[in-house]
Amino acid sequence: MTQLMINGKAYDVDVEDDMPLLWVIRDVIGFTGTKFGCGMGLCGACSIHIDGNVARSCITPVAAAKGKNITTIEGLGTPDNPHPVQQAWAESDVPQCGYCQSGQIMAAASLLKENPKPNEDDIKNGMTNYCRCGTYLQIHAAVKKASDLIGDES
Ligand code: FES
Numbered sequence: 212m213t214q215l216m217i218n219g220k221a222y223d224v225d226v227e228d229d230m231p232l233l234w235v236i237r238d239v240i241g242f243t244g245t246k247f248g249c250g251m252g253l254c255g256a257c258s259i260h261i262d263g264n265v266a267r268s269c270i271t272p273v274a275a276a277k278g279k280n281i282t283t284i285e286g287l288g289t290p291d292n293p294h295p296v297q298q299a300w301a302e303s304d305v306p307q308c309g310y311c312q313s314g315q316i317m318a319a320a321s322l323l324k325e326n327p328k329p330n331e332d333d334i335k336n337g338m339t340n341y342c343r344c345g346t347y348l349q350i351h352a353a354v355k356k357a358s359d360l361i362g363d364e365s
């Protein structure tokens with residue numbers, strides 16, 4: 212048995228140590244907000260936070276997450292109390308098909324934690340997740356808006 216701490220709650224799972232964390236999160240535990248895209252660490256659809264840092268869960272073995280705090284999109288905010296990135300995403304109407312968006316939001320939240328006032332280049336270089344619908348302009352605008360919201364809160 213492996214114990215994982217996800218969104219503030221402990222889960223005991225009976226899986227191999229080298230199973231990708233993405234499979235455990237989605238298929239064993241049932242947090243399906245985290246998506247499978249490439250399975251090779253390239254697209255970012257599977258982005259989560261491990262101890263507050265963004266990680267691509269499709270290439271993270273479950274053993275690497277033992278004893279750490281894992282956050283998925285389900286644990287980032289709530290409808291009543293959204294994370295500033297979620298609020299900015301909604302206000303900016305970012306998603307098209309939506310498939311990549313939870314990964315984008317997790318990446319943006321991590322970027323803004325590291326750098327609450329990113330400039331255009333910081334956003335371009337920091338937001339490396341793919342979006343097949345091409346919502347990059349809206350994503351960049353929403354990161355800026357989230358940065359403003361965070362600034363207003365502090
Ligand atoms: S599914 Fe993990 S990076 Fe693409």
Ligand code: FES
Nearest residue numbers: 308309342343344
């Ligand atoms: S919104 Fe469709 S892939 Fe990004």
